[in-house]
Amino acid sequence: MLKQVVDYFSPTGLGEAVALLRQFPGEAALVGGGLDLSWRPRKHARALIGLDRLALTYQEPREKGLAIGATTTLLQMVESPLLAAYQGGFLPRVLNRVATSLLRGMITIGGALVRAYPWADLPCLFLGLEAQVVLYDGNDRLLSLADYYADRSLRGPDGPLLRELLLPPLEGSRIAYQRFTRTAVDIPLLNQLLHIRWEESRVAEACVWLGARPGAAQRVTEVETLLVGSSLTGEEREQAVVRMREQAEVESDLRLSADYRRHLAGALLRRNLEEVADAA
Numbered sequence: 001m002l003k004q005v006v007d008y009f010s011p012t013g014l015g016e017a018v019a020l021l022r023q024f025p026g027e028a029a030l031v032g033g034g035l036d037l038s039w040r041p042r043k044h045a046r047a048l049i050g051l052d053r054l055a056l057t058y059q060e061p062r063e064k065g066l067a068i069g070a071t072t073t074l075l076q077m078v079e080s081p082l083l084a085a086y087q088g089g090f091l092p093r094v095l096n097r098v099a100t101s102l103l104r105g106m107i108t109i110g111g112a113l114v115r116a117y118p119w120a121d122l123p124c125l126f127l128g129l130e131a132q133v134v135l136y137d138g139n140d141r142l143l144s145l146a147d148y149y150a151d152r153s154l155r156g157p158d159g160p161l162l163r164e165l166l167l168p169p170l171e172g173s174r175i176a177y178q179r180f181t182r183t184a185v186d187i188p189l190l191n192q193l194l195h196i197r198w199e200e201s202r203v204a205e206a207c208v209w210l211g212a213r214p215g216a217a218q219r220v221t222e223v224e225t226l227l228v229g230s231s232l233t234g235e236e237r238e239q240a241v242v243r244m245r246e247q248a249e250v251e252s253d254l255r256l257s258a259d260y261r262r263h264l265a266g267a268l269l270r271r272n273l274e275e276v277a278d279a280a
């Protein structure tokens with residue numbers, strides 16, 4: 001499967017990893033969990049550079065929020081006491097439904113965010129949480145995840161290396177995530193993250209991302225605008241559902257028609273709104 005690979009390197013420092021990328025321009029691949037690389041091998045990759053000895057497996061509190069190192073697996077996040085205390089354990093609950101238990105033990109947060117399949121859970125999830133990433137190419141560079149995805153060149157074979165994910169504190173936030181799948185272990189056919197800030201019994205800010213459309217996640221600003229100022233009454237929630245169906249940029253693919261995705265986009269918003277209204 002990886003017949004073209006002739007070298008495997010196991011650097012012990014970030015500088016060494018970046019130097020190796022430069023030694024094999026266009027012909028190297030960084031290895032996080034290695035699941036994606038073994039599933040869909042990169043034809044360009046003659047050299048593999050393992051990240052497992054770079055001490056990037058950690059979850060720690062920071063002055064503002066939390067930091068998660070790139071080689072932390074989804075399983076480690078599901079089992080993390082730190083994440084259990086963050087937003088009422090929202091992330092472990094959601095991540096525990098992603099892929100299967102065995103795969104969650106392989107998939108790293110770095111590998112999932114860099115690969116960023118349009119149908120994947122993690123980009124939509126962390127875009128909605130307004131996460132940031134730290135990239136390393138000799139120097140650290142802090143970017144919002146949204147800006148990271150806006151520049152495709154940052155996810156090319158020559159790096160930069162994604163070093164860590166930063167999650168904001170999210171005080172006063174209410175968050176809900178829905179994924180629609182055919183079976184419990186299937187990939188999402190549509191997913192949606194709703195994040196609101198609740199102040200004086202009203203929505204002060206709203207953030208809505210719709211993923212697996214089947215294209216890359218769309219920020220649905222028209223729904224956000226409608227929700228700001230709302231007290232999430234049944235009528236206001238239904239208006240938002242209608243607006244979501246109007247604004248969802250969905251298409252057909254082998255799995256689902258555009259019409260059905262449009263209908264679902266509204267249904268997922270209804271569920272998300274019910275969850276955040278209950279929490280509020």
Ligand SMILES: Cc1cc2nc3c(=O)[nH]c(=O)nc-3n(C[C@H](O)[C@H](O)[C@H](O)COP(=O)(O)OP(=O)(O)OC[C@H]3O[C@@H](n4cnc5c(N)ncnc54)[C@H](O)[C@@H]3O)c2cc1C
Nearest residue numbers: 030032033034035036037070099108110111115120121162
């Ligand atoms: C059977 C199966 C089911 C799946 N189900 C789901 C699902 O339900 N939901 C979901 O969201 N995803 C799902 N995925 C997708 C999975 O999250 C991705 O394949 C992910 O890339 C795997 O992570 P990894 O750590 O093994 O990546 P790797 O194979 O290690 O790397 C993937 C890519 O990222 C690069 N890379 C890795 N780490 C870094 C880094 N720190 N900095 C820069 N580049 C890096 C690699 O060079 C490679 O190009 C599934 C995948 C499979 C095979």
